[in-house]
Amino acid sequence: MSVEIQFNEVAARIEPLLTNYEGQQGILISLLQDAQTEFGYLPEDVVGIIADRLDLSPVQIYGVASFYSQFYFEPRGRNVIKVCIGTACHIRGSSAILERLEKELDVKDGETTPDMEFTLETVNCVGCCGLAPVIVANERVVRKKEHQKVVARLKSQGGK
Ligand code: FES
Numbered sequence: 001m002s003v004e005i006q007f008n009e010v011a012a013r014i015e016p017l018l019t020n021y022e023g024q025q026g027i028l029i030s031l032l033q034d035a036q037t038e039f040g041y042l043p044e045d046v047v048g049i050i051a052d053r054l055d056l057s058p059v060q061i062y063g064v065a066s067f068y069s070q071f072y073f074e075p076r077g078r079n080v081i082k083v084c085i086g087t088a089c090h091i092r093g094s095s096a097i098l099e100r101l102e103k104e105l106d107v108k109d110g111e112t113t114p115d116m117e118f119t120l121e122t123v124n125c126v127g128c129c130g131l132a133p134v135i136v137a138n139e140r141v142v143r144k145k146e147h148q149k150v151v152a153r154l155k156s157q158g159g160k
Contacts, residue, residue, distance in 0.1 A: 005039070005043060005045070007045050010039075010043060010045040010046055010049065011045075011049060013038055013039070014035060014038070014046055014049050014050070017031060017034045017035060017038060018031070018049075018050075018053055020034070027054075028050075028054065028056075028061070028064060029064070029068070031050060031054075032050070032061075032064075032065055032071060033070075035050065036070075036071060036072065040072075040075060040076055041072040041073060041074060041075050041076055042065060042071055042072065042073055044058075044073075047061045047062065047065075047073075074112070075112065075116065076112055076119040077112045077113060077116050077117050077118040077119035078116060078117055078118075079117060079118050079119070079137065079138055079154045080118075080119045080121065080137070080138060080139075081101060081105075081118060081119070081120050081121070081135065081136070081137050081150060081151070081154075082121045082122065082123045082126070082135070082136040082137075083097055083098045083101060083109075083120070083121070083122050083123070083133075083134075083135055084122070084123050084124070084125060084126050084132070084133065084134040084135070084136070085098070085122045085123070085124060086123075086124045086125030086126075086129065086132075087125070087129075088125070088129035088132040088133075089125075089129070089132040089133040089134050090133075091132070092132040092133040093133050094132075094133040094134075097133055097135060097147060098120075098122060101120055101135075101150075101151070102120065104151050105118050105120055105151065107120050108120075109121065109122050110122075117155070118151070118154070123136070126141070128141060131144070133147075135147055135150060137150050137154060138154070
């Protein structure tokens, strides 16, 4: 399934966001956040348009955005499953969980399924080590007894 967005559509959707910040200084991060909310990631054309409007180069934008782990430059799945591989989770078996999810979804860490339904990622400590091993699905911690069913549950919910 192609998720490529045509330049004209990108330009039309980014314009209101740019207008919101017109005449303001120090808006880059906020603008990138808004753009990512709009598109789900930061397409190359979006970076180009923002760079042009702020009189920066795309390289400068990538330089700033790649500093923050919150920004993505590739399309992501409708559901994002994160497996914590921090120390506490690692000790309690997160590698086996990751392996099982990689098999179930037929993707590797950091990849998205071809139908754009699922992105599988690893993260380092999400701050609830007492619950280790931790899986976070669409920004919600999955209860341990639900671990085995997380993919099926998300599929049955048709998303978030
Ligand atoms: S190490 Fe996984 S939540 Fe802290």
